[in-house]
Amino acid sequence: MLELLVCEHVYSRTSLSEGKMTDFKQKKVDNGLISDMVLKHGMDIDGTLRVGNVQNKDGVKDVQVKMRADSFEALLAAVYLTRGLDEARRIVYEVERLEEGPPVQGMGVIDEVQRYQKSSWNH
Numbered sequence: 001m002l003e004l005l006v007c008e009h010v011y012s013r014t015s016l017s018e019g020k021m022t023d024f025k026q027k028k029v030d031n032g033l034i035s036d037m038v039l040k041h042g043m044d045i046d047g048t049l050r051v052g053n054v055q056n057k058d059g060v061k062d063v064q065v066k067m068r069a070d071s072f073e074a075l076l077a078a079v080y081l082t083r084g085l086d087e088a089r090r091i092v093y094e095v096e097r098l099e100e101g102p103p104v105q106g107m108g109v110i111d112e113v114q115r116y117q118k119s120s121w122n123h
Helices: 002-013 018-028 031-040 065-083 085-096 109-121
Strands: none
Touching: 002 018, 002 065, 002 085, 031 065, 065 085
């Protein structure tokens, strides 16, 4: 889902060459970048993941970068299935900062994803 939306953006809204498009896409779907964006936006993916023994030496849950990125992509897919493509696109544009400018106004996309994330564990 994430790769689709990033590709859609780079193809339809930029004039990059094919090679530059590929580079742009690779950077935007990188697990490290996704993980950093999740942390930067305060999404509590680590706290809500149910995983096996992944504690560091201090006993703190140590969710790996790939697990965090994969979890975000799964949440994005859930948003797509329940809210549609436009909502998934809106989240990607806010989190990935595909276009420069102020954050998306309105309902607070990140808050909305967090509410969905927490409610899905309660069912």
